[in-house]
Amino acid sequence: MGEEDRVKKVVHITDLSQLDTALGFFNLQSFVGNEVLFKLHMGEIGNKYYPKPSLVRPVVDHLKSMGMSPFFYDTTVAYPGLRHTKRGYENVAKMHGYTKLGCNVIIDDTGVGVTVEGRTYEVGTTLHASSHLVAFSHVKGHTATGMGGAIKNLGMGGVTKETKRWMHNGSKPIYNEKNCTYCGVCADVCPFDAITVNKKKWKVSKRKCFGCGVCVDNCKQQALTNKDKNLQYLLACSAKACVHQKDVLYINDVNRISRSCDCDPIAGPLVCPDLGFLVADDMVAIDKASLDLVNNAKPDVFQKVNNVDPEKQIKYGEEIGLGSASYTLIEP
Ligand code: SF4
Ligand code: SF4
Structure with a gap:
């Protein structure tokens, strides 16, 4: 890869009314006419900061206007609660209003093994079968990985609860x-x-x-x-398994930046002001740009509140060929 190819475009917009401009920087031709898996966290009961349907609606409407057919997607979680089962998570999606946006909601509880760097990760069955993916990731702090962004949204959110469990077990x-x-x-x-x-x-x-x-x-x-490996390393490998042979667009929602993640009913307080949205076609570049924005506004805040260096997932991601941490920030 030449130096120019290594430097990825990351477009920074202040609100979603500029989405059309941001998407114009990427070649999305192959998405048009296709079913597009829209990966997002549809919210733990009690959490206040996950992306609400009112935030997501203009995005999916815009994708539809471009000729895409998006559907909402997530996987069941390893810990007890409603989202632990397919039926329970479908109910949460309904309660939270995702079934009112004219898109199907698919929750996976089964997976297909994909091997990355010697370990096999069970990627959600529907995700594994999809060719086109939009990863809509809320950027916030995380107790285990310092930060949760696109790498976390896919690396943990795209795999079965059995894989989630063994990744945690390995740490x-x-x-x-x-x-x-x-x-x-x-x-x-x-x-x-x-x-x-x-x-x-x-x-x-x-x-x-x-x-x-x-x-x-x-x-x-x-x-x-x-016991096995650092969780952020496993996360980067798992994220790579999730996007294997797919066309992916990433949108990071760098707002409502809480100390802890959207799985946490008590995720507050907010630790950084709202910073807008980032759009990119590289998972590592968009998370690096998100972390840099946060660090510019509140130096090392994720490390300070969670005692974990969030940059590791970016470093590991680059090491295993998940993407590039070099980027140019475009502010149209
Ligand atoms: S013992 Fe270590 S790995 Fe287990 S929960 Fe505490 S900090 Fe995390
Ligand atoms: S942090 Fe201190 S107490 Fe804990 S294992 Fe290390 S040396 Fe021992």
Whole structure:
């Protein structure tokens, strides 16, 4: 790839009335006349910040006016709750108003294995079968990965709950007593209060540990390692499995930027002012541009509120060939 090909276009608009202008920077010819899977998070019960139907409507209407047939898509989640089952998530989509926008809603609970970098990820059956995809991703903080953007929307949101589970499981800590100084940092940063450190005793609760890997990231003594791999690495690989052989357009919604993600009923507070929308055809470039915008407005805010460096998913994404972190920001 030449240097010019490596530098991706990322278009920054302040509101969706400029969407037509932003889309004009990309060749979407192959999308026209096709069914287009519109991947988004349709909201956990109680969460206030997920993209609402009123926000998404002008986007899908615009895609329809261009001759595309979009349908809303997501997968069931690993944790208990309504979105854990296909029927339950379909009810959530209805309750939240996504069935009133003239687009079908498809929730997948099964998947097809795609191998990336030696591990097999079960990509949602419908996503796997789709040739064209628009990933609409809400950018916000995340307790396990620092930030959730396009890589998170697909890497976790595009796969089955079994794959979600083993990815988290692979990030759980393995403890090496020899190196531990009992400083207590891991216990302080664990978002799920799963670790206790008491006078030369380190303990993790298997019941409470969610496999976010934050403790491993924060132990400076190499006393903790991931059972398999860093969650942000697995996320980047999983995202690559999800977009394998597809034409993809990415829209990042960099507004309502909360500390935690749309799966969290208590995701607040907002930690950064609204920054508009980004449009790109490269997953790594759009997340890098999103993170740069956030960092310019509120330096290192995701790292500060979640104790995780969110840039890792971007670095890993570039390493495995998911996309390019080099971009030109176009502000039409
Ligand atoms: S952060 Fe590392 S060194 Fe400190 S208590 Fe935890 S495991 Fe031990
Ligand atoms: S992996 Fe996450 S939840 Fe589990 S002990 Fe470490 S910080 Fe806590």
